[in-house]
Amino acid sequence: MARNHYYLSIADLAHARGDDPRFAYDGAGPNDFAAALQQALRDDALFRRWRAAQPDPDAVDGSLGSVDPTAQATAQVSDLRTDVDLITDLPMSVVRHRLYLLIGAAWQLRDLRVA
Template structure:
């Protein structure tokens, strides 16, 4: 499987939240965000918790639950925003879903390259 390097930006991590507080990131520190995002990509725990509360869990696209045990995430402040570097074999659809659960639409994809 090919690996991708995603370069992301979050304008205001302290206020970036997903729509549902049960799954949303609730911190302000880039390192803690990187840890939580990395864990959410390395296993399917966040996806399974989200899936369980859907009206028809069996109808949820199972491919959104894929995980990459070797995913690596780092994040740091850069001026007023947070820059996130993510290396994974997961497709953008999975990365996007986990990010939306954690920080809603507060993130932006800056670049994508082969890792």
């Protein structure tokens, strides 16, 4: 599978939270968010906790639990927004799911390129 470089932005990281506080990001800044996202993609702990909370955990698509132990995420503040660079071989469906758990719909995909 090809490694992709995702370029994301978050308009207001201070208020970006997923809908369910059990899974939502609760850090204080760009470095905390990058670490949380990187960890969420490197192992399946967040996915497993979310899956266990579903009404029928066995019906959850197992492919959403895919991981990339070498995923890399960095984030920095730029023009009142947070820019996130993510390099991973995970498909967008998995990246999107983890982002929604962490920060809801508060993010935007700005660009995607082969890493």
